[in-house]
Amino acid sequence: MIRVQDLRKSFGTLTVIDGLNFEVKKGEKLALIGPSGSGKTTILRILMTLETISGGRIEVAGEPLYHMQKNGAEVPANEAHLHKMRRHIGMVFQHFNLFPHKTVLQNITLAPMLTKGESRANADKRAGELLEMVGLSDKAGHMPSQLSGGQKQRVAIARALALNPEIMLFDEVTSALDPELVEEVLIVMKRLASETDMTMLLVTHEMSFASDFADRVLFFDKGKIVESGPPEQIFKNPQEERTRTFLRKIIAAGQHV
Numbered sequence: 341m342i343r344v345q346d347l348r349k350s351f352g353t354l355t356v357i358d359g360l361n362f363e364v365k366k367g368e369k370l371a372l373i374g375p376s377g378s379g380k381t382t383i384l385r386i387l388m389t390l391e392t393i394s395g396g397r398i399e400v401a402g403e404p405l406y407h408m409q410k411n412g413a414e415v416p417a418n419e420a421h422l423h424k425m426r427r428h429i430g431m432v433f434q435h436f437n438l439f440p441h442k443t444v445l446q447n448i449t450l451a452p453m454l455t456k457g458e459s460r461a462n463a464d465k466r467a468g469e470l471l472e473m474v475g476l477s478d479k480a481g482h483m484p485s486q487l488s489g490g491q492k493q494r495v496a497i498a499r500a501l502a503l504n505p506e507i508m509l510f511d512e513v514t515s516a517l518d519p520e521l522v523e524e525v526l527i528v529m530k531r532l533a534s535e536t537d538m539t540m541l542l543v544t545h546e547m548s549f550a551s552d553f554a555d556r557v558l559f560f561d562k563g564k565i566v567e568s569g570p571p572e573q574i575f576k577n578p579q580e581e582r583t584r585t586f587l588r589k590i591i592a593a594g595q596h597v
């Protein structure tokens with residue numbers, strides 16, 4: 341579903357991603373973990389086409405994301421191509437990014453109506469189903485300012501799902517929440533992971549969540565994959581010293597892994 345080959349990304353002289361290779365199969369749930377500043381968010385932003393790349397190649401659903409072949413040469417993808425490719429992917433951000441002057445329902449229906457030309461009736465129906473799935477049927481007419489952080493994040497998840505993406509990207513979706521609100525968002529995401537065949541990539545600092553959610557975990561440091569494997573391997577029997585050092589620090593900070 342996603343193939344990343346020799347990906348490089350620099351911001352000016354700072355190299356953030358340095359020759360990255362990985363694949364994500366259709367339906368796979370992948371967690372990206374690693375120290376702060378190691379480039380995890382940048383990878384999701386690149387997949388969402390919010391950042392350009394400095395080198396390498398990414399394929400999504402068999403098509404290059406950023407570059408298209410023209411007479412045998414690679415040329416940068418144009419806006420129309422990026423627009424088409426973005427339809428495969430939905431993203432949920434750390435800071436919800438809801439439209440503050442729209443109701444919960446309008447937040448969810450806006451994109452399907454504007455970008456897919458869906459009728460209001462169809463968009464409302466689908467939004468109703470999604471609100472039920474995230475446990476917020478009673479909040480359709482509320483404004484975002486009337487919701488808790490956990491509720492806002494569940495609306496953001498419903499909004500991303502409204503475009504029926506095949507791939508969902510979650511960037512530290514619980515790290516801006518008060519601790520007592522984290523669980524309600526994790527429950528929704530675990531349900532999504534177990535009940536749908538969407539391909540999902542999750543960046544998280546919560547190791548127990550990565551462990552419950554993912555089929556496979558990538559431990560990532562300084563723009564490179566250090567170790568990749570099922571959660572039991574990465575958390576219980578890591579093969580690399582850098583992974584062990586990272587996990588020791590996490591445990592010392594009070595987390596269960």
Ligand SMILES: Nc1ncnc2c1ncn2[C@@H]1O[C@H](COP(=O)(O)OP(=O)(O)OP(=O)(O)O)[C@@H](O)[C@H]1O
Nearest residue numbers: 351354356374375376377378379380381382383543
């Ligand atoms: N737009 C930008 N301009 C310059 N530097 C950037 C930009 N975006 C990210 N960086 C830098 O790239 C590096 C990787 O950032 P990124 O946010 O991808 O890391 P991360 O692993 O997600 O970190 P965290 O876990 O703290 O969110 C950091 O050094 C960051 O300062």
